[in-house]
């Protein structure tokens with residue numbers, strides 16, 4: 001009998017056994033030498049939690065409020081292209097699993113399932129749409145209109161991708177999508193090489209005027225994803241964004257940028273509560289979420305582990321991954337004497353040598 005998966009690392013192994021090498025490399029890989037990719041996870045190995053004892057916190061309250069909506073925990077699913085590569089149900093399974101747990105999903109511009117069916121599956125849980133801006137803005141505008149009509153609640157503009165990073169695994173594998181894997185919410189073709197498609201179609205001249213442009217075409221809240229410094233966070237606040245996602249795209253864009261957990265404190269200090277600050281990159285345990293919140297984030301998004309769950313077992317696999325994170329978060333809160341997220345203060349964390 002196979003042992004049950006108890007950690008996200010267990011799900012990672014299960015997924016790797018099931019996936020073909022080029023697809024695995026597309027999911028797992030990063031840019032360049034993958035230093036930033038590795039640093040994202042390693043940053044959490046430097047975290048030392050400082051418990052407060054004899055402050056009973058059993059059954060801690062993990063709920064949080066983001067953009068006026070209550071999440072069951074400060075955990076969401078980061079936008080990732082083509083969940084259908086991991087499992088035929090694709091984003092439908094992901095959204096069902098997350099929504100059943102009261103957690104939000106940000107759907108990628110390159111989602112493999114239609115946003116209408118995803119919104120129906122979300123059944124009231126928050127669903128956000130991630131945006132790439134195309135050279136042809138009417139493509140982006142049509143996508144926004146479609147998602148807005150379907151019930152998307154916020155737009156996440158990815159700002160770290162004027163071009164796609166140099167992902168050497170994909171170059172070596174000459175990675176192509178199988179013909180049946182296509183973005184369900186975009187028209188046209190030419191999608192088989194994500195790198196070539198991005199180079200041809202995404203707008204490399206995107207600048208801060210994108211935010212007022214988005215405001216002119218939608219009334220949805222706008223977040224920017226991919227901010228790594230305090231000055232850019234301040235520019236984002238000045239541009240009037242509704243939220244900032246501290247992200248290095250899971251180490252897939254520029255190798256050599258810092259781990260997101262390292263970038264977080266300066267950004268949180270600069271933003272000073274002007275808008276929600278979210279983070280993604282390397283979150284693999286419930287206690288990692290606690291560390292993000294202690295260092296100034298309002299919530300944390302999880303990327304690759306969700307694809308691992310999906311590959312390992314569809315909706316049940318994603319549910320398994322999210323349940324582990326939720327249980328580990330509750331465990332860490334109880335054992336640090338953290339009754340609710342309001343108890344999570346910077347003093348909860350010190351930095352030490354990597355384990």
Ligand SMILES: Cc1cc2nc3c(=O)[nH]c(=O)nc-3n(C[C@H](O)[C@H](O)[C@H](O)COP(=O)(O)O)c2cc1C
Nearest residue numbers: 027078079080081108158249250280281282303304
């Ligand atoms: C396979 C894959 C596809 C991704 N696709 C997108 C995307 O379409 N849009 C986007 O903004 N970010 C995309 N990302 C980046 C994630 O949103 C997120 O920043 C990153 O994966 C978080 O790090 P983690 O995987 O270490 O949790 C993708 C990441 C992966 C692994």
Ligand SMILES: CCCCC(=O)C(=O)O
Nearest residue numbers: 081110194195197198252
């Ligand atoms: C054109 C697909 C881009 C997806 C993406 O953002 C990623 O793979 O990181």
